[in-house]
Amino acid sequence: MSSLQALCSGLPLRPLPENQGRWAGVPHAPVRTPGLSPAEEQLALRNALRYFPPDVQELLAPEFAQELRLYGHIYMYRFCPHIEMRAYPIEQYPCRTRAAAAIMHMIMNNLDPAVAQFPQELVTYGGNGQVFSNWAQFWLMMSYLSQMTEEQTLVMYSGHSLGLFPSSPGAPRLVITNGMVIPNYSSRTEYEKLFAIGVTMYGQMTAGSYCYIGPQGIVHGTVLTVLNAGRRYLGVEDLAGKVFVTSGLGGMSGAQAKAAAIVGCIGVIAEVDKAALMKRHQQGWLMEVTDSLDKCIERLREARRKKEVLSLGYHGNVVDLWERLVHELDTTGELLVDLGSDQTSCHNPFNGGYYPVQLGFSEAQSLMASDPATFKGLVQESLRRQVSAINRLAKENFFFWDYGNAFLLEAQRAGADVEKKGAKRTEFRYPSYVQHIMGDIFSQGFGPFRWVCTSGDPQDLAVTDQLATSVLEEAIAGGVNPAVKLQYVDNIRWIREAAKHQLVVGSQARILYSDQKGRVAIAVAFNQAIAQGKIKAPVVLSRDHHDVSGTDSPFRETSNIYDGSAFCADMAVQNFVGDAFRGATWVALHNGGGVGWGEVINGGFGLMLDGTQEAEQKAKMMLSWDVSNGVARRCWSGNRKAYEIICQTMRENKGLVVTLPHEVADERLLQQALGP
Structure with missing residues (x-):
């Protein structure tokens, strides 16, 4: 040793x-x-x-x-x-x-x-996210x-x-x-x-920047996504008795089971790798498991009838599950699912990120290595079958979204029926969760802020939870607009649920979707607590690269940018540079992450709070830029919510001066000017 x-x-x-x-x-x-x-x-x-x-x-x-x-x-x-x-x-x-x-x-x-998905190969998550x-x-x-x-x-x-x-x-x-x-x-x-040949590396997002905090990092995002999907698609605040079907229990996708329990719905998650499924079950993140499709459907029906809170892991291929749900609909007339998504590592579909329904897990691994071309063909056929089943269910009162894992992008490349007539280049038949569910959050400056208590002491984490809750409660008491208040209330609920559900895996860390004001106020409160000895050691602030400003990704984070700049990466690169000279302890810039190599540029940071005045000044300066950069870009692209937020931020900070767009007053001008 x-x-x-x-x-x-x-x-x-x-x-x-x-x-x-x-x-x-x-x-x-x-x-x-x-x-x-x-x-x-x-x-x-x-x-x-x-x-x-x-x-x-x-x-x-x-x-x-x-x-x-x-x-x-x-x-x-x-x-x-x-x-x-x-x-x-x-x-x-x-x-x-x-x-x-x-x-x-x-x-x-x-x-x-x-924490790590494949620790001996130095892979943290996503199948190929290397440290x-x-x-x-x-x-x-x-x-x-x-x-x-x-x-x-x-x-x-x-x-x-x-x-x-x-x-x-x-x-x-x-x-x-x-x-x-x-x-x-x-x-x-x-x-x-x-x-x-050893000259480049796929760092995913927070694997290669050393800021991953275990599956808790995506539990919060999934909680917010499912809550907001219920509000948007089903028109409900209470998800009791509602069924959410998805796949993946490996790295980040392992969060889905816990998120289902926190929001109070029935989550059914398929996973082909028994080791990954049992790991989540043993951690207490997955309540029940079965390898029988019949028992899975039977248990789903029972939980739906009783409105139980349930996270059920199905050891099998998700395509079989989707096709069985179609069979139940066509033979009984009963729609057994309300919401659906997919969290397989489809950014890496031909090297272990997606397993085709035609093969068992071991068979697939063997063919993947021995005959990559045949394996690719089976993956694409499987994607077509999966989409076909989802399309049938979507004719009823069922709603599906892409979770930013390149599922719809790879399905399109496989020839699946995911086209949306008259759509822009980044749109498909089903929306990205950023477009329909999380987009407004990013435009308001809310994103996955996180911190790590380097003492390793759970008591320090409890102190930070209390401080963050107090900051948000004080902000609400001071008066905020209704949309911001809703996010703050969701976050207060999250902190309380996170402690109750024992979400820490690995370091003593917490994630919290917060806006610019919230991040700065929380950072200042933490730094003062360190100076006063209430927190025993430095706290590292960070965030997922999947954030307001950190990522240019046309099929995910910037999929709702409609001025033609969705495929441009100025925002992420500027963010990396700006964080570096405004006080970050470390910075990272990556090609790839989430939707795959060559599809995205993203960056992140780590900022150590040590109780000094210098640390507080760095936090105020850097965190403000780290959010305002993305809000300003979204404002310039024509997003009204981002326009309102950046104008408000300029009123509060006279040093911030942002170029604001003018709308075209009469759309007919465009046709007249370009007409024959």
Whole structure:
């Protein structure tokens, strides 16, 4: 068993650790099929060996070559550390700066087996969301962080530590870029090769920026989505007896079961991987499980009749479940589902993100590696069948939305009937949850703000929960508009439910959808509590990249941008740069995330509060920019709610001056000017 001190001492070379290969009893990433040429295989091996001195290369070369040919990537399993991987209290890390220790705390949380989807392959969530590309990169970064001073910045290129560079105390301590590939070469096929040869990495959103907080992060978003879907589609506040059907219990999708319980509906979630399903059941996130479709339908009917709160995991393929629901409708006339979505990792459909209904789980994994072309054909056929069943149910009083996982995009590419007549390029027959459900929230500046108590003490988290609740209650008492009040009330309910439902997995963290005012006020309250000793150690502020300003993603976060700029990435890049010089402790910019490689540019940050006045000033400056940037962009695109919010923000902050759009007063002018 290694110690934290040993973990920060650089790669263990003399002696080399024993190569224990892939561990039994933990889930592993699917075999990758990058299709490297012999010359590219040599390049991959050369790139891996450059982390090691010549005297060990002869031993490691055949070992790494075998990994490349067996698994499609060199993970360097020999160097997977023998330590309990978890978020240790910040004071235990051997560092020269607290900021470096806070970053270590976050990295080790992302690799905690209770949190990570495939911990030995350094995948946190989403099937391929890497923290690092290989274990040498992990050891190297931990060593650099332990050495780093307040006058250095660590630069990361897609998992690789380029080095420590002189900088100022006010600069970020860490700057991360993941997957920054030249646009013409940013295809999925090119990515597989570039990742295999070890020169780029898919960091998802918060995997490669070290800001993932376990499935709790998406529980809150799913709670808000399902609540607002009930309001919008069903016209109800109370979801008792309503049925929500979806799929996926692996990484982030594991949140769906807990969200169903919190909102009080009946959630039926299909999952093909029994290990993932049982993990959620053992964690208490999934109330019941069955591998019988008959029993699943029987239990659904019973819960619906009794208006029970239920999260039911079906061990099987979701296509079978959708087709059975169609069968029940056609034979009995009974519609057994009210709301539906999908959270398979469809951004990565041909490498383990989506399993075709025609094959069992093990068969699919085998075919995926041995015959990728046939596997792809089966996936696309399965997508067509799934959409066909959903389309039949949607003719009744059933509502489906895309959860931003590229499900409808991949279904369209597979030839499924998802077209919407007269639609814009980013629209399908069914809406993205951003377009119809969450879009107004982003336009008002609300998004997934989060924090981590680096002491690791649950009592510190309880204090932050109390402080955040008080801030929101005071804001309501001071008077806010009805739309903002509704979000604040939902958030207060969330904090109370989160504590009751024991949502912490990994680090002592909380997520809260908040607007600019709320984020700043909460940050100030936390910082003062640290200064007063009410919170025992620094608190790291962060957010999901899936936020107001952090992500340009035409099929998700910016799918409701209609001025033609949905495919432009200025907002996310500007956000990354602006956060860096306004006080962020670290910043990250990624290609890919959510809907997949080449489909999105997104960025995030970490900001450490340590109780100092300097930390408070950084929080006020950086958090204000981090929200206003996106609201201003949405305003310029023509969004009325964003227009109102940014105008209000300008009135409250005289230093903020935003260009406002003028509407075309008479639409006939356009036709007249362009007419024949």
